[in-house]
Amino acid sequence: MSGRLQVGPLELEALRRGSGRPILLIHGVDPVNPKAPFLEALARHGEIVAPSHPGFGASPRPDDFDTMYDLVRLYLDVLDALPGKAAVVGFSFGGWIAAELAVAGHPKLDRLVLVDPVGIKLGGRDERDIAHFFNTSPAELERRAWHDPAARPEGVYGLGWQNAIDERMSDADMVRLARNWDALCLYAWRPHMFNPQLKHWLRRIAVPTLLLWGGSDGIVTPAYGERYSALIPGARFATIDRAGHHPELEQPDVFVEHVARFLGSGA
């Protein structure tokens, strides 16, 4: 189920499920969890390939690999390595990577799904578009990131993961969470979770694009999502009710329905 993916000199941890056309998942705060409730259903629509970014999970991070620039080049390499045309699905921070990737363009990238992505600055200079991942209290992060924190799937974390720490959590899970948090910070502390230039270049995205947004997302609001969507030529925008920043975890069936319909459409 989990395996490795050789990308240039890097051997990444990568989760694989299903078969058929590649569906490349670009993860957000944490690598795609093998227990994530959307995986089985999504795997009926293609072969899921979900690498862990360098520094996350069990993927190594070379010393000088520490910017969004590196991540985008890495995922261009990943697309090179896939057997055919691929749909790219990016979540949160991974949605930012996916948007950058689509702006850069790759002949194998033919569908793009952005799920509550960060990555651009839209509001005024004294407005915060994206809740601060690192400086916000765990309780507040959890409140903003989840429609119903109590319904968080067991063993799957997302933003506000600190509040899930209890006596039952394994040391291995804690070490992974710490690695993920460190790596995310390295890549995205400043400017916090956006590239000031990206907004101007979203017009270059030339593949059918769907933006999915948790209706209750308080990390990046649906209003931000609608404006994000409007900057991408022809992009569709849809919200998922009763979900926050991680609709794939809170409403996995609805999430997969949306993605499957989009992948199956002639758009």
Added chain:
Amino acid sequence: MELWNHCENPYPFVPAEVLDEAESVRASLPNRYCDPKIAARLYDEIFDEYRLCDDLGINIVTNEHHSGINNLWAASPVITGVVARLTRKVRILSLGTLVTVRPDPVRVAEEYATIDVLSKGRLEIGFVKSGATEMVSGDANPMRIREREWEAIDLIEKSLTTQDGPFSWEGKFFTHPHVNIWPRPYQEPRPEFWAATSDLPTCAELGRRNIVNTLLFGGYDRTRQAFGSYKEARAAAGMPAPGEDRFSYMAFAYVGDTDEEGLRIGQKIAWFLTVSIKSAPQFAKFQPGNVVPEMAPQAWRAGVSRRPRPTNLDAEVLIGQGQMFAGNPDTVVRQLKEFRRRVGGIKHIIMMTRQGLVTHAEAEASFTRTARDVLPQLQGLPPIDDDEAAWEARRAAAAK
């Protein structure tokens, strides 16, 4: 031994109920709770204390922290510049400006060179890694701050010592194509460097670089271990053994007329530990880079029990741990000699006296007693591995 006065210029005037309610007393406590008129009085009082120390022969340390009740020295070079003009004799250590937060080490070097010139060579430059709420108030990435600190130190050193510039720097964290500071420092080749750390590999690197190693409240064992790491690294590199002047230690200190007074007023310093370090988990144990991932389970589980903050750090307990020197002058001399012996030799003791709820008058009284009755007893001490009584006998015989 040499004694140094370090005051953090704390602001203990925010109502307790506000502090109890706040998630953190640093970084996120709104500055409406800081009355600038009170702050102005504090600056006056503490600069007066520094002038007194200049008369008394007690050296001065400044530092900086940001956005919190613990420290109103928002810019160590600014404060150090003021101290340089207020004083005439003593050494001045900036410990230090936050080089992991500041974007351009060249400017730091230039500010320090300016202070060195206007103090006519009395400046010492200290480095601190920083972290926690300072990363938030300074919007500095908390990851890789140790590597950033070392590169900043290297660039500052080259900026201070290059006299045939401009030179170019294209490092991992800093770039500057045209480095050429004016004025250059008064001292040749540069002011002494200090660094505050108890991290053993970092202490070893300080040893190899001959930088003064200071610990903050490390207690006996950790301090001895840190200095050991410093010494071993030099031995391994084939370098001469370091003198005691390479070692420094900061602790709470209060010298009273009596032991009772020393302890009673010393107890007021503990506010620093009981109130002024309250911080939110996102600024502390959950801040990226706070611990290496393998240590996270230990660090995070410690918080599961949600233990209340310590509120009764007893002065005698702190003294027992080597984190406070307090009592009458003779008692403090005994404590300091004992500390020197147990850590294997040390020249510099940094006294944190005007801290917490200690008043201006109380601080000045302690400094006066320190200079009159403590400092003289700490001069001409026997070598650390010698027997003190035998050494005194030899010295008396030689004097005849």
